[in-house]
Amino acid sequence: xxxxxxxxxxxxxxxxxxxxxxxxxxxxxxxxxxxxxxxxxxxxxxxxxxxxxxxxxxxxxxxxxxxxxxxxxxxxxxxxxxxxxxxxxxxxxxxxxxxxxxxxxxxxxxxxxxxxxxxxxxxxxxxxxxxxxxxxxxxxxxxxxxxxxxxxx
Numbered sequence: 001x002x003x004x005x006x007x008x009x010x011x012x013x014x015x016x017x018x019x020x021x022x023x024x025x026x027x028x029x030x031x032x033x034x035x036x037x038x039x040x041x042x043x044x045x046x047x048x049x050x051x052x053x054x055x056x057x058x059x060x061x062x063x064x065x066x067x068x069x070x071x072x073x074x075x076x077x078x079x080x081x082x083x084x085x086x087x088x089x090x091x092x093x094x095x096x097x098x099x100x101x102x103x104x105x106x107x108x109x110x111x112x113x114x115x116x117x118x119x120x121x122x123x124x125x126x127x128x129x130x131x132x133x134x135x136x137x138x139x140x141x142x143x144x145x146x147x148x149x150x151x152x153x
Contacts, residue, residue, distance in 0.1 A: 001030065002027070002029045002083065002084070003030045003031075003082040004032070004082055005032045005073065006021060006024065006033050009038065009041060009043065010035050011043040011127050012130055013053055014143055016090070016122045018057065019118070020118075023116055028084065030065065031063065032066075033054055034067055035067065036070070036073075037069065044131045051066055051067075053150060054066045056148070057147065065080075083112070087114070087115055088115075089118065090117075091123070098113070098115065101113070129143075
């Protein structure tokens with residue numbers, strides 16, 4: 001069984017993240033969306049809120065599991081039985097960072113990273129932009145997966 005982990009903070013889970021999962025599903029038997037818990041990062045939404053939002057999107061899809069984690073991604077990948085890490089790449093700066101991380105992860109664990117490039121029409125969507133728009137009370141519906149409802153702020 002080919003299992004991939006898709007790690008991230010997902011604060012919030014955007015249409016770009018959703019697109020990566022949907023495009024990765026044909027490549028793998030199972031995808032574990034791993035919501036990172038990092039006390040050094042200040043998040044808008046709690047880990048439970050992020051988990052609930054993402055789980056509601058994939059309710060009924062037994063090929064997608066949503067978990068929280070606070071250890072190294074490769075350690076979580078191992079505990080999930082994942083042989084692959086899926087990462088989305090929006091721009092060249094993302095690629096440089098992600099490439100270095102992929103090399104370290106492979107050296108630590110032998111786990112391969114699979115990069116999926118963001119669809120051009122979603123290249124401008126990022127969690128940080130969505131958070132900023134939310135902080136100004138703007139509607140971010142078009143940047144979120146259809147049907148996703150964020151907790152009120």
